[in-house]
Amino acid sequence: MQEYSKSKLNRVKRGKIRATYDVEKINTILDAGFIGHVSYVYKGSAITLPMAYGRKDNKIYLHGSQANRMLLALLEAKEMSMTVMHLDALVLARSGLHHSVNYRSATLFGPIKNLENPKEKEAALFCFMEHMMKGRWDGIRSMHPEEVDRTLVVEMTIETASAKIRDVGVADEPEDYNLDVWAGLVPLKQVAEYPIPDTGLPQKMDIPKHVLDYYQFNQ
Numbered sequence: 001m002q003e004y005s006k007s008k009l010n011r012v013k014r015g016k017i018r019a020t021y022d023v024e025k026i027n028t029i030l031d032a033g034f035i036g037h038v039s040y041v042y043k044g045s046a047i048t049l050p051m052a053y054g055r056k057d058n059k060i061y062l063h064g065s066q067a068n069r070m071l072l073a074l075l076e077a078k079e080m081s082m083t084v085m086h087l088d089a090l091v092l093a094r095s096g097l098h099h100s101v102n103y104r105s106a107t108l109f110g111p112i113k114n115l116e117n118p119k120e121k122e123a124a125l126f127c128f129m130e131h132m133m134k135g136r137w138d139g140i141r142s143m144h145p146e147e148v149d150r151t152l153v154v155e156m157t158i159e160t161a162s163a164k165i166r167d168v169g170v171a172d173e174p175e176d177y178n179l180d181v182w183a184g185l186v187p188l189k190q191v192a193e194y195p196i197p198d199t200g201l202p203q204k205m206d207i208p209k210h211v212l213d214y215y216q217f218n219q
Contacts, residue, residue: 010162029106036082040073054128060156061124083107090186094176110159121153135210192218
């Protein structure tokens, strides 16, 4: 089992019984998502924004316009942090302060660099598209060179990371278990609904297999 090394930066202090530094478990959390929350500092103010990402091995890829304020700030800082979280259930207890949620959350730390080589940028964008929907890249037109030139693509190397996972039931006070109060879990999940074609030619086309596969897998 490969683990990220622990330091003051990534060590989980509160609820450390739920912490994991296992690389495979953290990658599983990342691969189950597509949106990460990225933090940066702009003119002395802390800002956090949701960003779509792609992952390959220990690399995270983000992209935006060449004038993207967040990406430019991250490149200036030469490092970044990103958190990905999945909400799995509401935990309804017998008292207000024992209510909780089940979740999977991973926080990443590492250096960041600008990908300027066109082939590296294309490979990163391929990773991004395949992370969004496997098989989508082969079902769309090729990118124009000027589109690639207008796009800022950054690569983060996951230098260290940690995760917290809660996947248990209610934890009430012992004396509360016989109270006349309903307690339990309300499981939550994100699902895909049936694909809706765009106007024009797509309305006359069969839905591609990779789109239907995504729909069927995410029921």
